[in-house]
Amino acid sequence: MELNGVYLDELRDFFVKNGEKAFRANQLFTFFHKNGRWDVDNSNLSKKALEIIKVQKISKTEILKVLESKVDETKKFLFELDDANIVEGVLMKYNYGYSQCISTQVGCRMGCKFCASTKAGLLRNLSPGEMLGQVYAAENYYKIKVKNFILMGSGEPMDNFENVIKFLKILHDERGHNTSYRNITISTCGVVSEIYKLSELDMPINLAISLHETNDLDRSAIMPINNRYNLDDLSKALDYYISKTNNRITFEYTLIKGKNDSEKNVRELKNRFSHLLCHINLIPLNPIDEYDEKRPSREDINKFKKLLEEASFNVTIRRELGPDIDGSCGQLRAKLLRGDLNGCCRSN
Numbered sequence: 001m002e003l004n005g006v007y008l009d010e011l012r013d014f015f016v017k018n019g020e021k022a023f024r025a026n027q028l029f030t031f032f033h034k035n036g037r038w039d040v041d042n043s044n045l046s047k048k049a050l051e052i053i054k055v056q057k058i059s060k061t062e063i064l065k066v067l068e069s070k071v072d073e074t075k076k077f078l079f080e081l082d083d084a085n086i087v088e089g090v091l092m093k094y095n096y097g098y099s100q101c102i103s104t105q106v107g108c109r110m111g112c113k114f115c116a117s118t119k120a121g122l123l124r125n126l127s128p129g130e131m132l133g134q135v136y137a138a139e140n141y142y143k144i145k146v147k148n149f150i151l152m153g154s155g156e157p158m159d160n161f162e163n164v165i166k167f168l169k170i171l172h173d174e175r176g177h178n179t180s181y182r183n184i185t186i187s188t189c190g191v192v193s194e195i196y197k198l199s200e201l202d203m204p205i206n207l208a209i210s211l212h213e214t215n216d217l218d219r220s221a222i223m224p225i226n227n228r229y230n231l232d233d234l235s236k237a238l239d240y241y242i243s244k245t246n247n248r249i250t251f252e253y254t255l256i257k258g259k260n261d262s263e264k265n266v267r268e269l270k271n272r273f274s275h276l277l278c279h280i281n282l283i284p285l286n287p288i289d290e291y292d293e294k295r296p297s298r299e300d301i302n303k304f305k306k307l308l309e310e311a312s313f314n315v316t317i318r319r320e321l322g323p324d325i326d327g328s329c330g331q332l333r334a335k336l337l338r339g340d341l342n343g344c345c346r347s348n
């Protein structure tokens, strides 16, 4: 049992079964999820309770490296897990508070052509405790409280559905971190079966879809998930999600020069999605070594945005965060593994 990745009820059952008082579970849950700690020897647990938990697992997610932007207040982390695997995280400061990007898997098996996280495939899923550990490690390092979370680090959250839901429910627990579901966004490449499952959970989480192309032929060429669930399937699942949650969907749309930035793309988006309660977030491509494409010029980006607005979409262009410390998801880890990561403010 991963003690810092289970519900309070499960902890209570565990202590009672082992001949301890149920209130020990409350003490431990508070220590893990309100105080953001895992060094249980420094908790107020009794000697007997400590003996009982000693043989169980407590995941430690430690900060291996931090890069701090000099341009804005963005920080990028490399977290080291118990088995020496490494995942990335990003902390961003907005006027409404801190927002953290969380990784849900080591690597990813979704195979999106523009993404560095998937180049070596999926190594393994993260446990709830390891996802919570990213939150607490960042908060403790900067002595802050993070209010908003987006599951958009390495991994496809819907491909690790059970652990992700457990992570979010524990994060939401008012006896712990007490995060509102409204402040959480799951970003998915479009795992339709799990969008339906999420719709039924009564967790009004925001949903972001990595869209990036506007017809099946082109989307399948850069995102293999589209061969499994095409845009019709996706559109129906989103209709259903909105009908159940009344939440607006965000489409993440990476702009790639000459590939998906034409008037035809705007027309296709309009035909398919203009009926949806949605918002389009344009992301100028952040080139990676493994993907030989460029972003459009600033002028072309603005033109594309204007065309979408004329088609009645609500559109934003994502502000480039921490442009001096690294690019898109997966690059930091890839650089570390290649041995060419410099300039970190912390390096063990």
Ligand code: SF4
Pocket (backbone or CB within 6 Å): 108, 109, 110, 111, 112, 115, 116, 117, 118, 153, 154, 155, 156, 188, 189, 210
């Ligand atoms: S973009 Fe997301 S889903 Fe696609 S390969 Fe990268 S981590 Fe996986």
